[in-house]
Amino acid sequence: MEENKPFLVQTNHLSVGYTNRTSTNILFENLNLSLEKGKLVCFMGPNGIGKSTLIRTLSGLQSPLRGSVSGVSVKNISVVLTDRVEANLSVFEFVSFGRYPYLPWHIQLTDEDFATIKQCMEQVRISDLRDRKLYELSDGQIQMTAIARALAQSTPVLLLDEPTAHLDLNNRVEIMNLLRRLAHDSGKAILVSTHELDLALQTSDWIWLATRKKTILTGMPEDLVLEGAFDETFQFKGFDLKPGRSFTRQRKINRLSYRAKELPTSGRRMHWKEMVTPFSRDRKSTLKFYPKIIHGFFLKELRKL
Numbered sequence: 603m604e605e606n607k608p609f610l611v612q613t614n615h616l617s618v619g620y621t622n623r624t625s626t627n628i629l630f631e632n633l634n635l636s637l638e639k640g641k642l643v644c645f646m647g648p649n650g651i652g653k654s655t656l657i658r659t660l661s662g663l664q665s666p667l668r669g670s671v672s673g674v675s676v677k678n679i680s681v682v683l684t685d686r687v688e689a690n691l692s693v694f695e696f697v698s699f700g701r702y703p704y705l706p707w708h709i710q711l712t713d714e715d716f717a718t719i720k721q722c723m724e725q726v727r728i729s730d731l732r733d734r735k736l737y738e739l740s741d742g743q744i745q746m747t748a749i750a751r752a753l754a755q756s757t758p759v760l761l762l763d764e765p766t767a768h769l770d771l772n773n774r775v776e777i778m779n780l781l782r783r784l785a786h787d788s789g790k791a792i793l794v795s796t797h798e799l800d801l802a803l804q805t806s807d808w809i810w811l812a813t814r815k816k817t818i819l820t821g822m823p824e825d826l827v828l829e830g831a832f833d834e835t836f837q838f839k840g841f842d843l844k845p846g847r848s849f850t851r852q853r854k855i856n857r858l859s860y861r862a863k864e865l866p867t868s869g870r871r872m873h874w875k876e877m878v879t880p881f882s883r884d885r886k887s888t889l890k891f892y893p894k895i896i897h898g899f900f901l902k903e904l905r906k907l
Contacts, residue, residue, distance in 0.1 A: 608638060608639035608640070609636040609637065609638055609639075609673070610637050610638070610639055610673050610678070610758055610759050610791040611636065611637040611660060611671065611672070611673040611674065611679070611759055611791065612634075612635070612636045612637075612671070612672045612673060613633050613634060613635045613636070613660070613669060613670070613671050613672075614634065614669050614670045614671075614672070615632050615633070615634065615668065615669040615670075616630070616632070616633040616634070616635070616659070616666050616668070616669035616670065616671060617630065617631040617632060617633070617666060617667040617668040617669055618630050618631075618633075618652065618655050618656050618659045618664070618666055618667060619652070619655065619667050620655075621667065626667065628667060628816060629651070629652030629655055629656070629816065630652055630656060630812070630816050630817070630818060631667075631668075631816050631817075632669070632817075633656075633669070633817075633818060635810065635818065635820065637673075637759060637791040637792075637793055638791055638808075639758070639789050639790075639791055640785055640786060640789045640790070640791070641785055641791060641792070641807040641808055642781055642782045642785040642786075642792045642794065642805060642806050642807050642808075643791075643792065643793045643794070643806060643807065643808045643809070643810055644794050644795075644796055644802035644805070644806035644808075644809055644810070644823075645657075645793055645794065645795040645796070645809075645810040645812070646795070646796060646797070646799070646802060646809060646810070646811050646812065646835075647811060647812025647813070647835065648812070648814075648835065648836070649797075651812045651814070652812065653763070653795040653812060654683070654684065654763050654795070657681065657683070657761050657763050657793070657795060658681075658683070659671065660674070660679075660761060660793070661674065661679050661681040661761050662674045662675075662679070663681070673759065677703050677704075677757065678757055678758060678759055679757055679759040679760075679761060680700065680751075680752040680753075680755035680757040680759070680760055680761070681752065681760075681761040681762070681763075682748045682749055682751075682752045682760075682761070682762040682763060682765055683763050684763050684764055684767065686744075687736055687744055687747075687748065688736070688737070689736055690735065690736075690737070691735070691736055692732070692733050692734065692735055692736075693723070693728060693731045693732055693733070693734050693735075693736065693739070693747050694719065694723075694732045694733065696736060696747055696748075696751055697719050697722060697723060697747060697750045697751045697754050698711060698715070698719055698754070699751055699754075700719075700722070700750075700751040700752060700753070700754030700755035700756075701715045701718065701719065701754055701755070703755065704756075718754055718756060719754050722750045722751075722753040722754045723750050725750070725753060725780060726746045726747075726749050726750045726753070726777070726780070727746070727776075728743065728746050728747055728750060731743060731747070740768070741767075741768035742768040742769045742770065742773065744768075745765060745766075745767065745768050745769060746769070746773070746777075748765075749762070749765055749777065753784075757790075758789070758790055758791060759790065759791045759792075759793075760781075760784070760790055760791070760792045760793070761792075761793045762781070762792070762793070762794045762795070763795050764795055764796060764797070765777055765781075765794060765796075766778065766796060766798055766801070774798060774801060775801065778794075778798070778801045778804075778805045779805065781794060781805075782805045782806075785807070793810075794806075799832070799836075802823065803823045803824075803827070806823055807822075808820065808821070808822065808823075809821060809822070809823050809826050811826060811831055811832070811835055812835070813834070813835060814835075819831050
């Protein structure tokens, strides 16, 4: 790795998984990954492949099988997991836990702490829930509260395990845009595990893509799309993104491949082959079309089957 890169977290030949008295279950092995300052990284892969386990290992909550993780400390990393929170606490009290690493021995919140908590609750739009108990909240509201607690910790590294689960579309988009702004404006390194393919392609700076070979492919979103990495990983789900094949009914969609077929995208018509060059030249202007292609064309074609 290049030494002049502002990496806040790095792994060195990391292997993660679980052990018992008789066997070892390795989920990922020999990982050399990094989280860079000011970047939003989306971590994608099939269910059960080990995304949550890797996040727990990166955060220091679980020991690695082999290798090491550098850059981990209680004041350096905050984490949002999928574990259900059950406590007789108000929303404000739960979010305030994010300030505990900074409190003196008498555990007294300062004016600065109160201001930080208030700002974080406003960022995720839960100020009106301030005095509500956690058991009174919906799953989506609890998820937003957990994100606010992580933001209140004010760490340079933020790890989130499926933060958009249980959220409606508006809140999913808002949370992903918020995380992107935090990464770019405050210089945080943010890792988000997600199944939201369209949002990940549109908002992330970098992708980690878990494979069945116990490895993780990394790269810019558009590079992984053009290399066919998403096709190989998600083909078993019933739809092959690149050649546009449906495996649910074991037959092809009646159309040519992307590179030869015009794609309607919200009133615009362009060839895939014409999009290849802009990917490397003007990433932002091209990426905004890609989620529209997915929703406006692929899903429309699948409904015809």
